Amino acid sequence: MKKPLSTFKAGAFALLLLASGGLKAQDKPHNLIPEPVKISTSKGQFSIKSSTTILIQQEEARTTAELLAARLNKATGWNFTVKKGSHQPNAISFSLHKNPVEELGKEGYNLEVDANGAKVTANQTGGLFYGMQSILQLLPTEIESNTAVKKDWTLPFVKITDYPRFAWRGIMFDVSRHFFTKDEVKRYIDVMARLKYNTFHWHLTDDNGWRIEIKSLPKLTEVGAWRVPRIGKFNQLDAPKDGEAATDGGFYTQEDIKEVVKYASEAQCNHCARDRCTGS
Numbered sequence: 001m002k003k004p005l006s007t008f009k010a011g012a013f014a015l016l017l018l019a020s021g022g023l024k025a026q027d028k029p030h031n032l033i034p035e036p037v038k039i040s041t042s043k044g045q046f047s048i049k050s051s052t053t054i055l056i057q058q059e060e061a062r063t064t065a066e067l068l069a070a071r072l073n074k075a076t077g078w079n080f081t082v083k084k085g086s087h088q089p090n091a092i093s094f095s096l097h098k099n100p101v102e103e104l105g106k107e108g109y110n111l112e113v114d115a116n117g118a119k120v121t122a123n124q125t126g127g128l129f130y131g132m133q134s135i136l137q138l139l140p141t142e143i144e145s146n147t148a149v150k151k152d153w154t155l156p157f158v159k160i161t162d163y164p165r166f167a168w169r170g171i172m173f174d175v176s177r178h179f180f181t182k183d184e185v186k187r188y189i190d191v192m193a194r195l196k197y198n199t200f201h202w203h204l205t206d207d208n209g210w211r212i213e214i215k216s217l218p219k220l221t222e223v224g225a226w227r228v229p230r231i232g233k234f235n236q237l238d239a240p241k242d243g244e245a246a247t248d249g250g251f252y253t254q255e256d257i258k259e260v261v262k263y264a265s266e267a268q269c270n271h272c273a274r275d276r277c278t279g280s
Helices: 005-019 059-076 125-138 182-194 254-266
Strands: 038-048 053-056 082-084 091-096 109-114 117-122 153-162 170-174 199-203 271-274
Touching: 038 109, 053 059, 059 082, 059 091, 059 125, 059 153, 091 125, 109 125, 117 125, 125 153, 125 182, 170 182, 182 199, 182 254
Parallel strands: 053 082, 053 091, 091 117, 170 199, 199 271
Antiparallel strands: 038 153, 109 117, 109 153
């Protein structure tokens, strides 16, 4: 049985509810999730055009800026590239504070949008990344499109100071009970990062399924990664019958694991936690 996409979407929606504390999104200023520590607004919008520049002041900010450029390129059909330089009119810029701002810590940021564009500043690259995620949330919802959309791409005038209350902000993804593909795992990480979670706990093994390749013990995946397919409610499923083929499941190669860990680190997951036999 293949995992229905609707189930994955339901999981992503559950993350949204959890991050918002169960409140309706429209109750939040500009629908930012989680709600910033400080936010002030004023009338006006900055319009992103094909001529808008994406700038970095330090090379360390390049990865975050390129992630924003890639998302904008897909949704707008334009060709944004990242350049190095100080903030200027009609620009979105990312820069690190020369003198760290104590209240921002490692993952906090300042975001200011005015007639000249948008500026994200932070002490460290983690803060720049989460500031970039707030920019994406402030843009029209069509920013999620993977094909070009003709749209007025605008950001509201805001001043935001934000930093997390908790250093460890994690979500566990249990793939032992039902296998998700590597691409689905990456999409799960994308949703986490958008909501500013920073810890991905990947539950890879349990009595229901073994999902990680151990080359010296091949039967762990040859046998343990597969089960007889069943659909229905927990504790109400028929037991496997003699001779019934175990065709539902899968596992990740060691290269798959390395790829996902690298992907999570680029999404500012401070801890890509492999299964630590926590009994969860």
